[in-house]
Each structure stands twice: as C-alpha cells, then as structure tokens.
Amino acid sequence: MTVLGILAELEDAGSFSRRHIGPSEAEVATMLRAIGADSLDAMAARTVPAAISTAAGGTDTLAALPPPVDEATAMAELAGLAARNAAVKSLIGMGYHGTHVPPVILRNVLENPGWYTAYTPYQAEIAQGRLEALLNFQTVVCDLTGLPVANASLLDEGTAAAEAVALAHAATKGRSRVVVAAADLHPQTLAVLRTRAEPLGWEIHAVAPNDLAEAVAERSPFAVVLSYPGSTGEVRGTLREDILAAQAVGALSIVAADPLALVLLTPPGEMGADIVVGSTQRFGVPMGWGGPHAAFIAVRDAHKRLIPGRLVGVSVDAAGRPAMRLALQTREQHIRREKATSNICTAQVLLAVMAGMYAVWHGAEGLQRIAQRVHLQARLLADCARQAGFRLRFSCYFDTLAIEAGPAADKLMAAALSRGFNLRRVDAGCVGIALDETVTRQDLVALSAALCEAAGTQPVGLGLLEDPRPLVAPMQRGSAILGAAVFNSHRSEHAMLRYLKSLEDRDVALNRSMIPLGSCTMKLNATAEMAAVTLPGFSNAHPFAPIDQVPGYLALVRRLESWLCAVTGFAAVSLQPNAGSQGEYAGLLAIRAYHRARGEAGRDVCLIPSSAHGTNPASAVMAGMRVVVVRCDADGNVDLDDLRAKAEAHAASLAALMVTYPSTHGVFEEGIREICDTVHRHGGQVYMDGANMNAQVGLTSPASIGADVCHLNLHKTFCIPHGGGGPGVGPIGVAAHLAPHLPNHPLLAEAGPDTGFGPVSAAPFGSASILPIPYAYIRMMGPAGLRRATQVAVLAANYVARRLEGHYPVLYRGRQGMVAHECILDCRGFQASAGIAVEDIAKRLQDYGFHAPTMSWPVAGTLMVEPTESEPLPELDRFVEAMIAIREEIRAVEDGRADRADNPLKHAPHTAEEVTGDEWAHAYSRRQAAFPLPWVAANKYWPPVKRVDNVYGDRNLACTCAPLEDYARETRMAAE
Structure with a gap:
C-alpha cells in the first residue's frame, strides 16, 4: 500500500459520530442481544414499516449529503464562513444594537453546558437555579416597564407584539376586529403583526403617530400598538395622550419599548399602558444576524392570567421554605388546546438568563451609566450634524438620530461605509444613525467626519456640548429601578462568578446526568458544534445589513437548507421560524396560502388526532382553521375508520391533517401511508409534526410517508441545545407545490419567495446565529x-x-x-x-x-x-x-x-438539610x-428544595425578586 493509502486509512473523518453516539460497538452488541436482534439493520426492519423504509427500497434521502469531516475541519470551515462576513459596525438600529457581553457571563453562561444543556424547568425542585435567573429577568422587565407582571421571555419583539395583540383580543372578548398601530413601529414588527392578523380577520391600520388619537376615536379598535422610542428615534411626548385615547374606546394600549431607553425614560406602565413588549437583545446578547434574543412582555395585574408563555412564580416547598416554579397557565396550550390563546411553547431562556445577568452585573448605576453615555453620544453627534448643515427630523430622541440629508443622503451612507459603518436609509432623503454601548470616541470622530464629508463642509470637533442637559423633563424617569438585593450584590467578578456557579449547582443538566424526556430528545450538544456561535463574524452581524456584507452567513443558510431538504426529501426549506410552535404555524399558513392560491379559500378544517401535542390545535386556530379531532384506537394509533369518516364528512372544506410520526405514543404506525392518502383524496394537505424526527433520519422521511410539509425541531434532532427552555429553531420543509408559499420578509428578498405569505419572525432567517450548530452536526456526522x-x-x-x-x-x-x-x-x-x-x-x-x-x-x-x-x-x-x-x-x-x-x-x-438535620421523623x-x-453516593446531587406546592404559589402569586425577599422574611416570621 502507498503512503497516501496508509494516510487515508489513518484519517478518522468518522470519529465524531463515534463520540456523538454514546454506546460503543460492544455496548451496541449487548443491547441488541437484550432485545433479540442480530444487527441494527435487522432491528430497524422490525421497527419501520417496509412501505416507507429506506432500507426496503425507498429513496435514500441522505445520499445528497456531503461525507463527514472531523471536528477540526468542521470548525475551520465554519470559521472560514464567519470570516467572509464583513467586519462593519452596524448603527442601523431597528431593534438591533451592538452590545458588550460581559466576559464573566459569556464564559459562565453562554459557553457553559451547565446552563445551555438544561431542560425547561417543569421539574421545579431541580431547576431552582434557572428559575431564580428567570425571576431576575422578570424583575428587570417589571422595573423598567412599570408593570407588575412579566413572563420569562418570548421569541422576538415581533412575536411579542403579536402575542400582545392576541391577549388584547381575548381581554376585550373580541368586541372589535380592528388594531390601530403607530407607523413608527419597527417595520418588521408591523409585518409580523400583519401576518398574524390576516388569517384571524383582524384589520391592522398603521397610522402616523401624530394622527393616532384621531384614528383611535374613529375606528374604535380593540388594541392600540405604540412605539417608545419610535423606530426612527423619536421619543414622543404624547404617549400618555395616546394611551388615554385607547382607554376612552375600551381598547388595550400596547407599547413596544427599548429597555435601555426605559432606564432614563418614564416607564409606559406609569403612563397607563396595559402591555409593554420589546427585546432585551442589547442587554448583553449579540445581534447574531437576528437572534436568538429574549423578547419580553409585561402586563397589568388584571391580565396576568392571559399572559402567554412561561411565568416564574414563588411558592413554598413541603418544608415551608420559599421555592420557585412555573406558575399559572404556563402550558395552557396543552390544557386548552384549540381554545388556547397562544401556541407559544419554546421561550428564549438561555438569552433571558444572559440579559437578566447583564442587569445583575451592572446594577441600576451601571445601566444608567450606559444609557446616559449612549444618549450623550447621540447628542454630540446630533450637534455635529447641525454644525455640518443638516437638520434633525426629531428634536427629542434617546439614541437614534433621523438626519434630513436630502440629496446628500447617498453621500452620507457612502462616507459612513468607507469608514466602517452601516447606517439606516430611512427614506430617500433621511438617514438614521443608532448609537450603542460599543461606540467609541474614535467612532464618533469618524462619524462626524462622514457627516462633514457628505455635507461638503470643514470637519467639526467633538465636545461642543457644554450643557449636558437630560431628556425633556416630563419624559425623564423619576422611579427607581433594580432595588432588589441581587442587583446590588455582585459587583466584583469573584462575587458574580460564585453567584452564577451557585445557581448552576442547583440544577440538573446534561453535564450531570441523562435527561430521559420523551418527545424532547435531550441528546449531546457537542462542544465542536457550539464553538462557532461566538465567532465575531457570526455574532456581530446586523440582520438588516446589506446582503453583500454577509456572504458567509448566506452560504451557511443555503447549505443547511439543502441538507435539510435531503434529510426530509422535500423540495424547499425555510429557516425563518425560531421555535417548533412557530414552525407549526408557518407550515399551516403555507397550506392555507396554497388552497387560497388555487381558489379554494373555503378549505379551513384541520384534522388533528386526539393524542397530538397541544401546540398543534392551538397553531391551527391561529392559522384561521377549525379543528376537528380524530380518535385514536386502543393501540394509540390514529383510528382509520374515524379518519375516513371525518375526511369524507369535511371533504369540501378539508385543509389539512396534522400528524406526528412516529406517533405521539412512540410507534411507527403501519397505516401512515393510508392516512396521508385519505387526506389527499379529499383535497387536504398533510402536515407532519417533526418532534420525533430523531427516529426518522436515514430510516425514512416525511416525504416518504406522504407528508406535504413538516417542521423540524433543530433544538431536538439537530443538536441546538435546549438552554433551559430555549433557544429553538423550527424550520419547515415543503413539497414543491408548497414552495411558493413559504414565509418571506419585506426587508430581505433572499429570505423567501415573492409569493410567500409574509414573515413569522422579526428577523429574515429567525435565530440565525445558532444555525452553525446543526450545520456542524450534519457536517461531522x-x-x-x-x-x-x-x-x-x-x-x-x-x-x-x-x-x-x-x-x-x-x-x-x-x-x-x-x-x-x-x-x-x-x-x-x-x-x-x-x-x-x-x-x-x-x-x-x-x-x-x-x-x-x-x-x-x-x-x-x-x-x-x-x-x-x-x-x-x-x-x-x-x-x-x-x-x-x-x-x-x-x-x-x-x-x-x-x-x-x-x-x-x-x-x-x-434535601441535604433534611437528611443531615437533628430530627428524622420518617420510618425509613x-x-x-x-x-x-x-x-448514588459517588456523585450525589442534592435537590435544593423539597417538593414545591404549585397550588399555593398560584394563589399567592409573586413573580419578581423583591417579593421573594419579603416572602422569605414573612415565611420565617410565620414559622417562628
């Protein structure tokens, strides 16, 4: 054999799969003997029906994938893609800003498997660390917004605004179908609102801010959505009047707010707002080409039982000590199903933890210092713009300037880009500049020079402002923030490091032991897969940067789309949905759009098996469909007779069937082809829930079973970590006839087809910064x-x-x-x-x-x-x-x-306290x-609390840090 031949044999390109797959060859043989199978292929043949099996003659859907590479090669490949993205500082704003991730949080939260491999805290006793971190997040949101109740995060700002509108509709009991929205909302937020409203028959009227009160009085909406500050920077002094106008017609007022601005501005809650939403991205979470970022929603106490998603509350354990758990309706879609007001399942827990810890690290004084510095930078640059001869569109702003550049707008954009900055082109003659905490004195000098070059004037210096007056007095915040002890106790890195470690030690994550959750696929999140997430080329990209600046990202997206097409057997994939529930919703909207394009808008019945995941019926209702439940038989399979009867009964209006495969009961149903054929015969489409794709990849595929569309949980089968309950990615794959009806985005043509139904996520490619994880997984396997x-x-x-x-x-x-x-x-x-x-x-x-x-x-x-x-x-x-x-x-x-x-x-x-206590009253x-x-003793984990009393916590709801401290004191007093 030649030296090259020997080298080829010694190369170990398949080594990663042997490390990802836990059992060794000998262990696999032992397991096979235990179940009475001769080989893995023989076992698969007994499990997967021959009619859909790749091994039994079906199409090998994985053949188009590239051969595996080792970890070093995959990491180098991703680093190369990241390096292709231009290192331009984006001052575009629109809800996305540069931020500094405190290194102690970067290393000990984002890059720490003790945090990123944990599961959603449904078992509260072994999730007290995450729950406390989320309680911190909720407290920050409540303090900043001036409202008493906030949940533990939503997917992005657009989704949060849409959820707030749905909450308002439920709270007002559907008395109107009209929403009045300020035209100065971020354009992507307005677009997501329009997508959500259309199938439900809601009318979205975007109105110039100055005309809001008049429009509200004229149209009598159920919700009024305001922006504070506006997308182009204006801090409007009439927000209180707009809120009063909403109250006058019985509408709920929703304010989309910037949390850093709220450090200095009067909180909307103090002005009467019912709901406040926004994104905490700029609290120490990189832009990442659009996500993931923890959005927030805060509400008045009257609406706490309608708040979507997860809410952390304080209760007591069996010993009477304070303990935290998820409260109220945190899984309402499972309980209420088609009557649920939301299908939200995945949150953004890992990112909410980061944002909450950013506030813990900086405290009130630190946040105020950052906010004041950013605002003063904006004032300095505004003064430079005036000196150069430009006019500002708005005189009251926080961090974003709208510069009326007129015919010099092109020159200003070009001059800034030549100095390494992306600015926002607001319209033909207006340029936006959004300042953030990463902007340096040198950046301000360069931006000033760009302004002067565009204006054709001599350079002006900085430091022209000698009277650093605050914001206009009526808008200046008077209430304190972050008074709880946790935000005033961890200023040194040692203190912060130990606090983070103490919380981590209270949890069970995959770095401690197996998490055997059915339907949730808690598998290895390999270090090599995670490494690329924090590369600057990926983490610093703005989602609305010019597309020619992100060729590395675009190449990654296109490759991953093609690989997921190979895995599913489908013709096209959209990576935009940033949760499995959002993927369900997007898939059903694609089906809806397909029927309407064919002149069959009356098809609105969705058949759903009684065993289906609770988000299925909730998603169907949100997509404007009527749910008809199909029974399951004694073996847990779809009852074929009931399916046939209901498909025939609703043949004229049948839109879709939602089916999970393998079934929710963990079985490869033999009749899956007949199920799909029955639906197709009666004019419907088959939506496959991809929660169980970990049993399909390489053995069969959604296309093989006859599905038309499916969503894939990249946070399950494809190794994006659960992060304690998010982030997730839920892309959809579709057959060729549905490809024209995938989601798109008004701000980026490359995000989807022109004929698409609109965006479901605020960013064009959803949670783009974590796409390197499934890319690396597929590439190495x-x-x-x-x-x-x-x-x-x-x-x-x-x-x-x-x-x-x-x-x-x-x-x-x-x-x-x-x-x-x-x-x-x-x-x-x-x-x-x-x-x-x-x-x-x-x-x-x-x-x-x-x-x-x-x-x-x-x-x-x-x-x-x-x-x-x-x-x-x-x-x-x-x-x-x-x-x-x-x-x-x-x-x-x-x-x-x-x-x-x-x-x-x-x-x-x-608990350790109980077992080592002086008293032991048990018979065992x-x-x-x-x-x-x-x-057990070799690596003992001690649950930090005894069993938590959920009922007590719901009856005595406390969901911020300060009540926790008061509650602990009251509990001790009661015990004494």
Missing part, C-alpha cells in the same frame, strides 16, 4: 453517522423498554413488538395498589440524580422515556436500575412493608432517602 444515530436511538428505547417491561407495563408497541425512539411506562395502577402517583415517581428520581421522563403526557399517569443515541450503556443501566429500585419501593408499600403515607416516594425529594432510614443505590 455525514450520511452513515446520521443513519446510525437514528438506529441507536431506536435501539436505546427498545433496550430500556425491554429491561423495564417486567416492572412497568409498556404502553403501545408496533406490529412486531417494537417501540420507536421512546417508550411509555404505565404507572396508573400504582395509585390504587400503593397510593403512589406518577408525580411521586418523578420526584423520587431526583434523589437518584435523574431528571424525570415526560410526565403524564400523552397519557395521564404515565412516564414517556426517550434515552437518545448519545447516552452510553452504563448511563442507561443506571437509569434502569433507579426505575427498578423505585418499583421495589412501591412494592414495599403494596406489601405493607412501608407505610402508604410515610415512604421515600411520598416525601421525595430529600436517612440512607434510603439519600443514597438508595450504592452508585
């Missing part, structure tokens, strides 16, 4: 690695099911006795036999160091387990051993060897409570 990952995921689920089936009944299997990538353990019988609820099992798992599987969904009283391909066999075995040990603890109750009320499950979880031992199996 290659076709064979992706297929093997799917096979091992299915193997792991069947291995767990086989090992536990003698201890817990396993609900739902395929025709050959196999589950897909997840299995459902039936715990319903334990309530009668031992008084043990499924929640008791979930809490007891915390004592073993595990996060519980998905609890009571899709079947009440069950646990849905998804082990993923990334967990090695020893970790799977530890989980199995824990579940078997818990079953023995239940058996002890059943046999009378343990008390029905005083047993380890009923009192789980057990401290060792059984804390160290139920020998290996």
Whole structure:
C-alpha cells in the first residue's frame, strides 16, 4: 500500500459520530442481544414499516449529503464562513444594537453546558437555579416597564407584539376586529403583526403617530400598538395622550419599548399602558444576524392570567421554605388546546438568563451609566450634524438620530461605509444613525467626519456640548429601578462568578446526568458544534445589513437548507421560524396560502388526532382553521375508520391533517401511508409534526410517508441545545407545490419567495446565529453517522423498554413488538395498589440524580422515556436500575412493608438539610432517602428544595425578586 493509502486509512473523518453516539460497538452488541436482534439493520426492519423504509427500497434521502469531516475541519470551515462576513459596525438600529457581553457571563453562561444543556424547568425542585435567573429577568422587565407582571421571555419583539395583540383580543372578548398601530413601529414588527392578523380577520391600520388619537376615536379598535422610542428615534411626548385615547374606546394600549431607553425614560406602565413588549437583545446578547434574543412582555395585574408563555412564580416547598416554579397557565396550550390563546411553547431562556445577568452585573448605576453615555453620544453627534448643515427630523430622541440629508443622503451612507459603518436609509432623503454601548470616541470622530464629508463642509470637533442637559423633563424617569438585593450584590467578578456557579449547582443538566424526556430528545450538544456561535463574524452581524456584507452567513443558510431538504426529501426549506410552535404555524399558513392560491379559500378544517401535542390545535386556530379531532384506537394509533369518516364528512372544506410520526405514543404506525392518502383524496394537505424526527433520519422521511410539509425541531434532532427552555429553531420543509408559499420578509428578498405569505419572525432567517450548530452536526456526522444515530436511538428505547417491561407495563408497541425512539411506562395502577402517583415517581428520581421522563403526557399517569443515541450503556443501566429500585419501593408499600403515607416516594425529594438535620421523623432510614443505590453516593446531587406546592404559589402569586425577599422574611416570621 502507498503512503497516501496508509494516510487515508489513518484519517478518522468518522470519529465524531463515534463520540456523538454514546454506546460503543460492544455496548451496541449487548443491547441488541437484550432485545433479540442480530444487527441494527435487522432491528430497524422490525421497527419501520417496509412501505416507507429506506432500507426496503425507498429513496435514500441522505445520499445528497456531503461525507463527514472531523471536528477540526468542521470548525475551520465554519470559521472560514464567519470570516467572509464583513467586519462593519452596524448603527442601523431597528431593534438591533451592538452590545458588550460581559466576559464573566459569556464564559459562565453562554459557553457553559451547565446552563445551555438544561431542560425547561417543569421539574421545579431541580431547576431552582434557572428559575431564580428567570425571576431576575422578570424583575428587570417589571422595573423598567412599570408593570407588575412579566413572563420569562418570548421569541422576538415581533412575536411579542403579536402575542400582545392576541391577549388584547381575548381581554376585550373580541368586541372589535380592528388594531390601530403607530407607523413608527419597527417595520418588521408591523409585518409580523400583519401576518398574524390576516388569517384571524383582524384589520391592522398603521397610522402616523401624530394622527393616532384621531384614528383611535374613529375606528374604535380593540388594541392600540405604540412605539417608545419610535423606530426612527423619536421619543414622543404624547404617549400618555395616546394611551388615554385607547382607554376612552375600551381598547388595550400596547407599547413596544427599548429597555435601555426605559432606564432614563418614564416607564409606559406609569403612563397607563396595559402591555409593554420589546427585546432585551442589547442587554448583553449579540445581534447574531437576528437572534436568538429574549423578547419580553409585561402586563397589568388584571391580565396576568392571559399572559402567554412561561411565568416564574414563588411558592413554598413541603418544608415551608420559599421555592420557585412555573406558575399559572404556563402550558395552557396543552390544557386548552384549540381554545388556547397562544401556541407559544419554546421561550428564549438561555438569552433571558444572559440579559437578566447583564442587569445583575451592572446594577441600576451601571445601566444608567450606559444609557446616559449612549444618549450623550447621540447628542454630540446630533450637534455635529447641525454644525455640518443638516437638520434633525426629531428634536427629542434617546439614541437614534433621523438626519434630513436630502440629496446628500447617498453621500452620507457612502462616507459612513468607507469608514466602517452601516447606517439606516430611512427614506430617500433621511438617514438614521443608532448609537450603542460599543461606540467609541474614535467612532464618533469618524462619524462626524462622514457627516462633514457628505455635507461638503470643514470637519467639526467633538465636545461642543457644554450643557449636558437630560431628556425633556416630563419624559425623564423619576422611579427607581433594580432595588432588589441581587442587583446590588455582585459587583466584583469573584462575587458574580460564585453567584452564577451557585445557581448552576442547583440544577440538573446534561453535564450531570441523562435527561430521559420523551418527545424532547435531550441528546449531546457537542462542544465542536457550539464553538462557532461566538465567532465575531457570526455574532456581530446586523440582520438588516446589506446582503453583500454577509456572504458567509448566506452560504451557511443555503447549505443547511439543502441538507435539510435531503434529510426530509422535500423540495424547499425555510429557516425563518425560531421555535417548533412557530414552525407549526408557518407550515399551516403555507397550506392555507396554497388552497387560497388555487381558489379554494373555503378549505379551513384541520384534522388533528386526539393524542397530538397541544401546540398543534392551538397553531391551527391561529392559522384561521377549525379543528376537528380524530380518535385514536386502543393501540394509540390514529383510528382509520374515524379518519375516513371525518375526511369524507369535511371533504369540501378539508385543509389539512396534522400528524406526528412516529406517533405521539412512540410507534411507527403501519397505516401512515393510508392516512396521508385519505387526506389527499379529499383535497387536504398533510402536515407532519417533526418532534420525533430523531427516529426518522436515514430510516425514512416525511416525504416518504406522504407528508406535504413538516417542521423540524433543530433544538431536538439537530443538536441546538435546549438552554433551559430555549433557544429553538423550527424550520419547515415543503413539497414543491408548497414552495411558493413559504414565509418571506419585506426587508430581505433572499429570505423567501415573492409569493410567500409574509414573515413569522422579526428577523429574515429567525435565530440565525445558532444555525452553525446543526450545520456542524450534519457536517461531522455525514450520511452513515446520521443513519446510525437514528438506529441507536431506536435501539436505546427498545433496550430500556425491554429491561423495564417486567416492572412497568409498556404502553403501545408496533406490529412486531417494537417501540420507536421512546417508550411509555404505565404507572396508573400504582395509585390504587400503593397510593403512589406518577408525580411521586418523578420526584423520587431526583434523589437518584435523574431528571424525570415526560410526565403524564400523552397519557395521564404515565412516564414517556426517550434515552437518545448519545447516552452510553452504563448511563442507561443506571437509569434502569433507579426505575427498578423505585418499583421495589412501591412494592414495599403494596406489601405493607412501608407505610402508604410515610415512604421515600411520598416525601421525595430529600434535601441535604433534611437528611443531615437533628430530627428524622420518617420510618425509613436517612440512607434510603439519600443514597438508595450504592452508585448514588459517588456523585450525589442534592435537590435544593423539597417538593414545591404549585397550588399555593398560584394563589399567592409573586413573580419578581423583591417579593421573594419579603416572602422569605414573612415565611420565617410565620414559622417562628
């Protein structure tokens, strides 16, 4: 063999897949023997119906993917793409600004797997760190907006405004279908509002700010949406009057506000606003070509039960001590389904944590210093513009100048660009300049020179302002912000570092143990995949920068789109939706647009199986469809007879079927082709929920089963980390006939087809800065690695099911006795036999160091387990051993060897304080409570609180930091 041949053999391009896939070859063989299969291919043949299987003759959808590369090559490739993006400082504004990420937050939150690999805090006892961080975020929002209740983040500012309008419609009980919006909202926010309004029949009237009060009186809307400051910079002194005008006609007032401006400006809540929305991007989160960023929504107390998304509140644990958990209607779409007011599922938790910690790091004084500096920079530059002979469009502003440049506008844009700055072209004769905390004295000198060059005047110097007066007095903030102790305690880096570490240690994330959540695919988020996210070429790009400045980003997007087309078998993909729920919505809007383009606007019925994820019916209603529920049979499959009957009954109006595949019950349904054919025969389209794509990739595809559109959860199958409940990306893939109806964006032609229905996200490519993660995953895995990952995921689920089936009944299997990538353990019988609820099992798992599987969904009283391909066999075995040990603890109750009320499950979880305390009143031992199996002690995780009382917290809602401190004091006093 030649030296080159030897080198080829020694190259290890497939090494990443062996590290991503947890079980070794020997462990895979052991697992295969346990389930009675000879090989992974043989196992897959028993699991995936032959009619849709790639191995059984179907199209190999992965053939178009490039071969795998190693980690170093993938990282270098991404670095090269990032380097292709121009290093131009964007002062465009429009809701996106340069910001400094405090290094202590960058390293210890954004780049820390203890934060980015955690799951949504549904198991509150082992998520107290994240919950406290989100409580900080909510407190910042409440303080700045002047409103008492804020949620734990939304997807982006456009989405937040749309959710606020929906809240207003619900609060006013649909008395009007008209929305009056200020024309100086960010254009992307207005565009998202129009997209959301159209299928619901709402009218959006954009009105010049000076005409708002008159328009409100004339049109009697249910919502009035205002901007503060306006998109082009104006801080209007008539905001209070506009809010009063809304109140006069019974409308809710919604204010889209800049949080940094609110540090200095009178908060909208103090002026009577009902709802305030915005983005916290400039609180230490890079622009990232549009996201992800944590949006916010704050409301008056009267509307707290209508607020969408997640709300962190304070309650007590079983020992009476303060403890946090998600409050009120935080999963309302699962409970209310087609009656839900929102389909929001994914938040932006990781980014909300960063923004909240930015406020913790700087405190009130630091934020005021930043805001004052930015405002004074704007005033200096405004003075330079006047000296150069230009006029300002607005005399009252915070950080953004609208310069009336007239015929010199082109020259000003060019002069600024030649000095390394992107400015905003507001209109033919007006140029916008948005200052931010990254602007230096040297930048101001360069911008001043650009102004003078464009004007044809001699350069003017800085420092011309000798009277640094504040904003106009009536608009100047008088109320204090960030008075809670947490914002005044961590000024040194040691103090901040230790605070972040203390919160991290209170949580369970993937860097500690397996998180076996069904439907959520908590798999490895590899370091090599994450590394490119913080490259300046990706993180510093403005979403509305000239497209020729971001060729690296555009190349990444186009490659990733083509790879996802290969994975799904579809013709086109849109990466714009920045959550799975938003992908659902976008997919249904594409179907709606397709029917309307064919003259069949009357098709508005969406068939949805009774087992579907709760966002499915909520999304359908938001897309203007009527939901008709299809029954499931005793095996958890779609009831084909009921489907046929309902498809025929609604044939004239059938728009779509929403189906999850493999099914929500974790089975590859044999009748999936017939399901799709039935819908198509009656004129409908098939929407496939991609939540379970981790069982499809390489074995089958959405196109193979007959779907027309599907969304992909890149934060599940394609390795973007959950981040404690976001960020997510939910792109949609579509067949060729739906490609003309993908979302587009009014500010960037490259974002979608001209015939698209409009944007669903504020930014053209949604959460673009985290797209390098799935890019790296696909690039390093290659076709064979992706297929093997799917096979091992299915193997792991069947291995767990086989090992536990003698201890817990396993609900739902395929025709050959196999589950897909997840299995459902039936715990319903334990309530009668031992008084043990499924929640008791979930809490007891915390004592073993595990996060519980998905609890009571899709079947009440069950646990849905998804082990993923990334967990090695020893970790799977530890989980199995824990579940078997818990079953023995239940058996002890059943046999009378343990008390029905005083047993380890009923009192789980057990804290270190309890176990080491002077008193121990339980019939079981401290060792059984804390160290139920020998290996637990080797890496013991101590839940920081006992079981949280959710009902108490909802009845006594506290959702900001200051009440938490008061609450702790009151609790201690009551105990004494």
